[in-house]
Amino acid sequence: MTTNTTTATRIDGKAIAADIRARVGRQVHTLVSDHGVTPGLAVVLVGEDSASQVYVRNKRKQTLEAGMQSFEHNLDIDTPQAELLELIDRLNRDPAVNGILVQLPLPEQISDAAVIAAIDPDKDVDGFHEVNTGRLWSGGNPPVPCTPLGCSLLLKHTLDGDLAGRHAVIVGRSNIVGKPLANLLLRENCTVTIAHSKTRDLPAVCRQADILVAAVGRPKFVRGDWIKPGAAVIDVGINRVDDGSEGKRKLVGDVAFDEAAAVAGAITPVPGGVGPMTIACLLHNTVHATCAQKGLTVPSGEG
Numbered sequence: 001m002t003t004n005t006t007t008a009t010r011i012d013g014k015a016i017a018a019d020i021r022a023r024v025g026r027q028v029h030t031l032v033s034d035h036g037v038t039p040g041l042a043v044v045l046v047g048e049d050s051a052s053q054v055y056v057r058n059k060r061k062q063t064l065e066a067g068m069q070s071f072e073h074n075l076d077i078d079t080p081q082a083e084l085l086e087l088i089d090r091l092n093r094d095p096a097v098n099g100i101l102v103q104l105p106l107p108e109q110i111s112d113a114a115v116i117a118a119i120d121p122d123k124d125v126d127g128f129h130e131v132n133t134g135r136l137w138s139g140g141n142p143p144v145p146c147t148p149l150g151c152s153l154l155l156k157h158t159l160d161g162d163l164a165g166r167h168a169v170i171v172g173r174s175n176i177v178g179k180p181l182a183n184l185l186l187r188e189n190c191t192v193t194i195a196h197s198k199t200r201d202l203p204a205v206c207r208q209a210d211i212l213v214a215a216v217g218r219p220k221f222v223r224g225d226w227i228k229p230g231a232a233v234i235d236v237g238i239n240r241v242d243d244g245s246e247g248k249r250k251l252v253g254d255v256a257f258d259e260a261a262a263v264a265g266a267i268t269p270v271p272g273g274v275g276p277m278t279i280a281c282l283l284h285n286t287v288h289a290t291c292a293q294k295g296l297t298v299p300s301g302e303g
C-alpha cells in the first residue's frame, strides 16, 4: 500500500516578483538614458493604519530601487475629502508624476468612488477608474489592477501558460481583486465562477476548481477538504492574527495552508506569494503609463 505524501509545489511569488522588478529596472534605465525620462509614482496615504504603512514603505523602497521617482503624501486621518481632491488635481497636472495610487480603504468622511473618479485615467496605475474597468471589460488594453495581474502571472508561470479550459473559482467579488481577476482569467479562456458570501454550498463549488483563488479577508477560511486534488491555489488574503506569544502578530492568508498543501498541486504562501507580485505589477503599470504619456514604445527590458 502506498500512502499519499504528496505535497504541493510552493509558488514562489517573491522570486517571480523580483524578476519582474529587475526587468522594470532595466526598462527605467533605458527610458532615462535614451529619452531623459524618469517615471514618477505618487502614493497617497490618509491616516496611520499600520498595515497600510508597511505596504507604502515597501512600495517606496522598491520604486526607488527600480530607478523611479517616488512622491509620498501622508495626510491626516481627518483630512476633508475636498482637500484630498485638490491634491489629486495637483498630481494630475504635475508632469513629473506619471502614476497615482491612493491607498484604499479611505476614512469614512471620504468616498472611495469620488477619489477614484478624480484620478486622471492615464495616471491610474491601480486600474480602478471606471474608464479603465470599462476598457478592460470591453477587451481593451488599459492598466490592469495590480493584485489580479499578479495572480494571473503566477498562474501562467505555474501552469506553463496552459490556462485554457480550466475551471477557475474565485472566492470574493471586490473591485480590487475578484471582479478584475475574473476578467483576466476569462481572457485566458478559463471557465470562471465568482463565489461570494451568498454562494450556496461554497465547499462544493470550490471542489470543482482546477484553479482556486481565495480573496475573502478571513484567516484560514478555505479548508483542505474544499480543494480538488492537484488544483492550483492562489491565496490573496493578508490577515494579521495573534501568533500566540505576547502581543506578537503574524500574517496568514485566507487558506488553511498546511491542509491545502497536502491536497493541492501548487499553492502560494502568505507572506511571499501574491503580495510581492502586487508591488511588482504596480511598478510595471507605472512604466507603461509613463511611456503612453510620453508617446514612447515600452523598452523590452531584456537583460
Ligand SMILES: NC(=O)C1=CN([C@@H]2O[C@H](COP(=O)(O)OP(=O)(O)OC[C@H]3O[C@@H](n4cnc5c(N)ncnc54)[C@H](OP(=O)(O)O)[C@@H]3O)[C@@H](O)[C@H]2O)C=CC1
Pocket: 147, 171, 172, 173, 174, 175, 176, 177, 178, 195, 196, 197, 198, 199, 202, 215, 216, 217, 218, 236, 237, 238, 239, 254, 274, 275, 278
Ligand atoms: N496580497 C495583496 O496584494 C492583496 C491582498 N488583499 C487581501 O485580500 C483579501 C480580500 O480583499 P478585498 O477583495 O479587498 O476584500 P473585500 O472585503 O472587499 O471583499 C471580500 C469578498 O469576500 C467575500 N466573502 C466574505 N465572507 C465570505 C464568506 N463567508 N463566504 C464567501 N465569501 C465571503 C465577500 O462577499 P460579498 O461580496 O458577498 O460580501 C466579498 O466579495 C483581504 O485579506 C485583503 O487584505 C487585498 C488586496 C491586495
Ligand SMILES: Nc1nc(=O)c2c([nH]1)NC[C@@H]1CN(c3ccc(C(=O)N[C@@H](CCC(=O)O)C(=O)O)cc3)C=[N+]21
Pocket: 054, 055, 058, 101, 102, 103, 104, 105, 126, 146, 147, 238, 251, 270, 271, 272, 273, 274, 275, 276, 278, 279
Ligand atoms: N489603492 C490600493 N491599491 C492596492 O493595491 C492596495 C490598496 N489600495 N490597499 C490595500 C491592498 C493590500 N495590498 C498589498 C500590497 C502588498 C502586500 C505585500 O507586499 N505583502 C507582503 C508582506 C508585507 C507585510 O509584511 O505586511 C507579502 O505578502 O509577502 C500586501 C498587500 C495592496 N492593496
